[in-house]
Amino acid sequence: MRYTGASASERQYLPPAVAVSVVAFALQPPADAELGDPGAGAGDTTIWIPLVRRTRAPFLGQWALPGGPTQWDETLADTALRSLHAATQRTPGYLEQLYSFGGVERSAEAQRLVTIAYWALYGEHELEPEVSVRGAHGVSPVQVPSGPRRWDDPIPASGLTGEDAAAGTPAGSVSVANVAWFSADRLPELAFDHREIIDHALGRLRAKTEYASVAHRFLGPVFTLGRLRTVTEAVLGQPVDPANFRRQALAQGSLVDTGELESGARHRPARLYRFAEPPGAANQPITSGSTSARSRE
Amino acid sequence: MRYTGASASERQYLPPAVAVSVVAFALQPPADAELGDPGAGAGDTTIWIPLVRRTRAPFLGQWALPGGPTQWDETLADTALRSLHAATQRTPGYLEQLYSFGGVERSAEAQRLVTIAYWALYGEHELEPEVSVRGAHGVSPVQVPSGPRRWDDPIPASGLTGEDAAAGTPAGSVSVANVAWFSADRLPELAFDHREIIDHALGRLRAKTEYASVAHRFLGPVFTLGRLRTVTEAVLGQPVDPANFRRQALAQGSLVDTGELESGARHRPARLYRFAEPPGAANQPITSGSTSARSRE
DNA sequence: GTAATAGTGTCTCTAAGACATTATGTC
DNA sequence: GACATAATGTCTTAGAGACACTATTAC
Numbered sequence: 001m002r003y004t005g006a007s008a009s010e011r012q013y014l015p016p017a018v019a020v021s022v023v024a025f026a027l028q029p030p031a032d033a034e035l036g037d038p039g040a041g042a043g044d045t046t047i048w049i050p051l052v053r054r055t056r057a058p059f060l061g062q063w064a065l066p067g068g069p070t071q072w073d074e075t076l077a078d079t080a081l082r083s084l085h086a087a088t089q090r091t092p093g094y095l096e097q098l099y100s101f102g103g104v105e106r107s108a109e110a111q112r113l114v115t116i117a118y119w120a121l122y123g124e125h126e127l128e129p130e131v132s133v134r135g136a137h138g139v140s141p142v143q144v145p146s147g148p149r150r151w152d153d154p155i156p157a158s159g160l161t162g163e164d165a166a167a168g169t170p171a172g173s174v175s176v177a178n179v180a181w182f183s184a185d186r187l188p189e190l191a192f193d194h195r196e197i198i199d200h201a202l203g204r205l206r207a208k209t210e211y212a213s214v215a216h217r218f219l220g221p222v223f224t225l226g227r228l229r230t231v232t233e234a235v236l237g238q239p240v241d242p243a244n245f246r247r248q249a250l251a252q253g254s255l256v257d258t259g260e261l262e263s264g265a266r267h268r269p270a271r272l273y274r275f276a277e278p279p280g281a282a283n284q285p286i287t288s289g290s291t292s293a294r295s296r297e
Numbered sequence: 298m299r300y301t302g303a304s305a306s307e308r309q310y311l312p313p314a315v316a317v318s319v320v321a322f323a324l325q326p327p328a329d330a331e332l333g334d335p336g337a338g339a340g341d342t343t344i345w346i347p348l349v350r351r352t353r354a355p356f357l358g359q360w361a362l363p364g365g366p367t368q369w370d371e372t373l374a375d376t377a378l379r380s381l382h383a384a385t386q387r388t389p390g391y392l393e394q395l396y397s398f399g400g401v402e403r404s405a406e407a408q409r410l411v412t413i414a415y416w417a418l419y420g421e422h423e424l425e426p427e428v429s430v431r432g433a434h435g436v437s438p439v440q441v442p443s444g445p446r447r448w449d450d451p452i453p454a455s456g457l458t459g460e461d462a463a464a465g466t467p468a469g470s471v472s473v474a475n476v477a478w479f480s481a482d483r484l485p486e487l488a489f490d491h492r493e494i495i496d497h498a499l500g501r502l503r504a505k506t507e508y509a510s511v512a513h514r515f516l517g518p519v520f521t522l523g524r525l526r527t528v529t530e531a532v533l534g535q536p537v538d539p540a541n542f543r544r545q546a547l548a549q550g551s552l553v554d555t556g557e558l559e560s561g562a563r564h565r566p567a568r569l570y571r572f573a574e575p576p577g578a579a580n581q582p583i584t585s586g587s588t589s590a591r592s593r594e
Numbered sequence: 595g596t597a598a599t600a601g602t603g604t605c606t607c608t609a610a611g612a613c614a615t616t617a618t619g620t621c
Numbered sequence: 622g623a624c625a626t627a628a629t630g631t632c633t634t635a636g637a638g639a640c641a642c643t644a645t646t647a648c
Contacts, residue, residue: 016315016367018399018411070313072409076399100397100413102315102373112369114315114411116397226626244611246628251609261619267626268618523599541638543601548636564599565645 016102016112020076021067021161021194022084023201024050024092026122027218027234029181032129033088036063036182046183047205047234049198050088051190053178054161059191063182064161065198067115080118087179090130092120094143094217098201113163119201121217143217163192185237211235212252216275224262224270225249313399313409317373318364318458318491319381320498321347321389323419324515324531326478329426330385333360333479343480344502344531346495347385348487350475351458356488360479361458362495364412377415384476387427389417391440391514395498398490410460416498418514440514460489482534508532509549513572521559521567522546 029035029048036051051063066087070079077095085091098117182188184202187195204210215231216223229245249255256276261269326332326345333348348360363384367376374392382388395414479485481499484492501507512528513520526542546552553573558566 015312016369018313018315070399070411072313076397076411097397100373100394102367102413114367114373114413116399116411224627241611241613242627243613243629248610263619265626266620266624268620268628270627521600538638538640539600540602540640545637560646562599563597563647565601565647567600 016114018114019067019069020080020116020118021065022080022118022120023198024084024120026127030127034180036180037186045234046185048181049184050179050181052087054191062191063188064191065194067161076116084120090126093123093126094121117197123217123219125220205235222258222272222274226270313411315411316364316366317377317413317415318362319377319415319417320495321381321417323424327424331477333477334483342531343482345478346481347476347478349384351488359488360485361488362491364458373413381417387423390420390423391418414494420514420516422517502532519555519569519571521569523567
């Protein structure tokens with residue numbers, strides 16, 4: 001019961017294939033990562049995105065977003081995490097849905113394709129190589145937004161791009177050599193409409209309401225206001241006044257002074273802060289295979 | 298080649314079924330509409346939403362959002378418009394995607410279900426009964442947002458709720474008697490998680506950045522500032538200072554004074570305004586079967 | 595005239611941004 | 622000591638909100 005090669009007359013009985021694409025952001029590429037643009041150093045002034053090189057037509061050899069088809073027993077967020085992990089060997093700390101694309105298919109494939117785009121954030125500590133103690137891939141906690149937005153959860157497999165979904169078999173898996181990290185300011189030419197998806201994701205990230213609440217996810221559990229400001233500057237792509245940033249960040253009410261100081265720098269030590277989860281969020285990390293809040297039939 | 302009754306071992310080869318649910322808003326219920334709550338008059342102080350009564354288990358007899366499965370030759374927005382029209386006999390002036398739900402299915406159905414939620418707005422003139430001159434349903438222009446967000450377009454059929462998608466056949470269609478309009482403040486108990494979807498849609502609608510740009514879609518092509526303020530009050534559910542509203546609405550820069558005045562009221566006549574589409578939007582209404590901007594394979 | 599909304603002017607308060615100043619560590 | 626960033630304080634300006642006041646129609 002496979003759908004490849006269905007004739008045109010059979011098509012109308014086929015439900016669309018469902019796949020995801022993921023735009024993942026990090027403040028730095030991982031230490032062992034290949035850089036798409038060898039010229040650019042890994043400064044703190046830009047945002048980095050992992051891309052995979054396509055190993056199939058169409059757009060063979062071109063860069064594209066990590067992604068892949070949903071499997072029968074995984075939710076959409078599962079699929080997003082699994083295919084992102086297949087490309088980067090790392091699990092992001094944050095994942096959120098962006099938008100769904102469901103155009104009528106015009107390619108040679110037998111099925112229509114519905115693609116759901118996600119965006120993900122990697123914190124500093126999530127970029128260290130994962131220790132492969134457990135099964136196929138890491139099981140680090142992933143934070144998925146609660147509140148008005150909703151979601152699903154994480155599992156394992158290979159990594160293509162979302163457009164290869166219509167092929168029933170997950171063949172032609174991506175070797176790690178086909179993955180590289182790019183600065184958001186210096187993206188290569190991208191397959192399909194992935195450039196627009198990235199632009200959309202960047203727009204969301206740069207929207208004030210978004211970055212104010214997610215900037216800290218690029219960092220570890222504790223951080224200085226200076227680091228947080230650096231993140232904001234990287235997200236916005238422009239400098240931010242330190243004094244005003246401090247006032248606004250603290251007025252936000254979601255930063256907690258840990259009482260500790262960061263030492264070792266060649267200047268006055270900075271206070272360390274934690275991010276206080278909003279009361280409703282319950283700060284409940286989602287682990288692979290969790291059953292929580294699966295609110296839909 | 299139908300999928301109903303697939304055994305558990307077959308399931309893993311089945312792609313998820315894809316369906317949509319639509320939260321439609323109007324400032325008033327249509328004149329010929331049935332009201333869910335006979336007590337409430339049709340004042341301008343609230344927002345109205347059409348619901349359909351389920352004719353199947355689960356949640357048989359309970360109210361739910363209009364929706365239905367995607368057909369092989371229609372896009373997601375097509376499906377949304379078609380199933381909304383099946384319920385209300387009317388085509389909305391605006392349609393935008395909200396969120397996708399893709400939980401692993403736990404019901405008795407053979408397939409998983411991915412549901413994409415949309416929200417729609419009906420303008421005053423879109424609530425008049427449609428003149429059935431052309432084919433199965435109206436072909437009035439529908440405005441779908443451009444810019445970072447993307448979409449697809451409209452076609453005909455019956456109207457269930459999105460959760461009936463897994464059944465391959467669109468049987469058990471909704472008679473108009475099973476449709477009623479409810480005030481957003483007085484919703485009945487809803488099937489599935491539709492209450493959350495509506496709350497999400499209301500949240501989006503009430504977000505300042507959204508309602509500032511969509512409020513005029515509840516009205517006809519020309520309107521007074523007083524009417525526009527009334528819409529805003531209905532959306533927000535609270536009074537708004539007329540003077541301040543005027544200043545902000547005009548400062549927005551998207552209202553054009555037509556030079557005409559509204560007469561007949563027992564008070565000073567008000568200027569009539571049009572909404573100026575932002576330059577990028579090209580103000581290009583989308584008609585059924587259009588091929589524009591279908592940007593995805 | 596009265597009633598009712600349209601439309602204008604003005605005051606206050608808050609928050610954003612610019613920028614000066616002091617504090618405290620490493621070298 | 623020099624240097625670098627942390628942390629605080631102050632001034633200006635733009636905008637939101639409260640509210641008083643004038644304008645113009647129907648009756």
